[in-house]
Every structure is written in C-alpha cells, then in structure tokens.
Amino acid sequence: MTSPAQRFATITDRLAAQAIELPSWAFGNSGTRFRVFGTPGTPRDPFEKIADAAQVHAHTGLAPSVALHIPWDKVDDYGVLRAHAEEHGVALGTINSNTFQDEEYKFGSLAASDPTARQRAIDHHFDCIDVMHATGSRDLKIWLADGTNYSGQDDMRRRQDNLAESLATIYGRLGDEHRLVLEYKFFEPAFYHTDVPDWGTSYAQVAALGDKAMVCLDTGHHAPGTNIEFIVMQLLRLGKLGSFDFNSRYYADDDLIVGSADPFQLFRIMVEVVRGGGLDADSGVAFMLDQCHNVEEKIPGQIRSVLNVQEMTARALLIDRDALDAAQRANDVLGANGILMDAFYTDVRPMLAEWRASRGLPADPMAAYAASGYYDRIVAERVGGTQAGWGA
C-alpha cells in the first residue's frame, strides 16, 4: 500500500502539462440583467484584460492562453495584441464569435429564416477566421442564441437545415490549422426551443462537417440532474470533444467559479477526462473557463477556478485504476465506489502547495497575488473600465 505522497509523486508530470485557457471577458465588468456592478481596476481595453490574465498564469503556471471574444476584444491590429500577450508570457487562444447582440439577430443568426441575418452571421465568422490567422488561434468557438419562444413561431426543421448550410460555409473557410467548436445550451435566451440545445445536436451538426469540427461542452448548459460526465465520456469515445467551457451552476447558466457549487461533479468530470485520454497531449481537448465575476474580485476568481480544476485533476489521477478495474469487472459495487471515493477524499492541497513551491511557483497563489500589490496598482492606474459585453 503506497502513501498518498508516494502516489502523488507519480502524477506530477501529468499535472505539469495541464493548461487551462482563460476567457478575456472574465476580467471585464459583468453582472445580471438587473445590474452590472463596476469593479475598481477593471480593464479598459483588451490589452489590459490580457495583462490581468497573465497574472493568473504568473501565480499558478496553469493558464498560458487567453480566449478572445469578437467584437468585445476588437482591436485595430491583432498582431500587436498577440505580441503584447507574448510579452506578458501568454498566448492568444480560442476566438469566440458573437451573433447575439445585434438588432439583426433578433430572430436568429446562422439558423435564422431570414437570409440577410444568416449572411451577416456568416460574414462575422469569416471576420473571426481572419482574426485567427493574425492571432495564431486554433479554435473558432460558436455559441448561438438562436431559438424561438413559442411553439409554431418558426419551422424548427428548416432552421436546422439553415444551420447545417451556414456551418458548412464557415467550415469551408477554415485554415488547415483551424478547428470549429460548436457549443450547445439547453435554453436561454430562447425559452421554447433552442437550435443547438444538446450535445447530440451539436454532434450531429459537427459530424456532418468533418474532422476539424468538434463539440464544446459548457458545464453550465445542462438541465439540473444531467449526468455531465456521461456526455464527457461519450464525446471522448467518439473523438469529438473539442473543448470545455468550465464554470459552476446552482440554477441555470450561472457562470460561477469552477467547482464552487459541486466539487464532486468536477471530480467526476475529470475522472472521465482522464479515463478517455482527454489529458493526453494529442487529445486536442481545450480546457477553457467561461465565467463572469459579478461581485467578487476577478483575478482571484480566476485563480481560484484554475486551482480547483488542478485539484480535482490531481484527485482524479490518484485513482487506483487497476484496483478499480478489477472491482468493476467483479461487480464489486461498493468496492468500486469506495476506490473512487478514496481518491475524491484525498486532500491533495498540501501536496500541490509543496509541488508548486518546488517549481518556483507560489505555494499559495491566492495569497501571493494578494501580496503582490498588483490590485492596488490597477485600481490607481485604471479609471472607467469596460463591461464584459452583455448589454454593451
């Protein structure tokens, strides 16, 4: 029987390879439909958002890239933004499109019945692909607000066909090095039907496109009680899990700190990621956060999230796989469950702290950030921060 510390020593190589992408919009002000609260020191432009994201990476070694959202992160020269990111020790990552804020998209975008709205949305994605060439990004992430509020409002079948055609047009424009990831969400802003409501629809749409099209799984986009880890397993099994949008929820699409509402669910998801090879270098799975920090400080909010992902990854890696496999094959119900729970209940925090310090990182990234003086500096320097985007 090996000790937890001995077992931990066997997983550090895999932990060292972990990379979690941060969303630029997490650093801007955000809120609910009731109120957007301002936060002192909020970035005023994409350059400052990237500088803040780089703080998360500097303190954790876990977040080497930043996802952009177009047009919230629109700049004149993306080459300059890319160089700025590199100077700060991070890369530009996924490009998120936006077809939900313009008047023209009132009745939908890529799935809309109106050909003018569809063409506008396709053209926007062409612009995003141009941005990807300049930023060196691999992934174009598409989340659609398309849907209807009332039965009979529009023809669901026609909209699905429109969507397939629009996506094929965008797919044809991708560079060889690019991928398209299609995110699903079961409701909101549409309340009767959504054009990409579930992983099956996303899978059907991307499977029709080709190898460079994958599914994006946002952990907050499922009905309560959904077994998300089953979906993770299935998409990995099918070779179509392109990316995660990690966040946490109690009710709907709450976009809270990852693992805050249900750390055990995050553990179960990471168990299936490990089981399905999603952590392997060649898996291609992008681990992104999709969060908004409404009342809490944003940089520590992101630090807490990436640490939570790291912690649950470590626990998932600690599972005694051989013993679990033997127990499962023997139909040892409680034995198998006990092996999983032993890993979940292993407190890896002291081991992670020690390991971080051994790599020249702060043992306690939250405390190190708080002591760094960065927050006071940005509060003094920045006045009039921008909003993350909703309603902007």
Ligand code: AOS
């Ligand atoms: C929306 O609910 C989705 O989660 C998208 O990923 C969206 O583009 C992102 O939250 C940025 O606002």
Ligand code: ZN
């Ligand atoms: Zn998302």
Ligand code: ZN
């Ligand atoms: Zn969402």
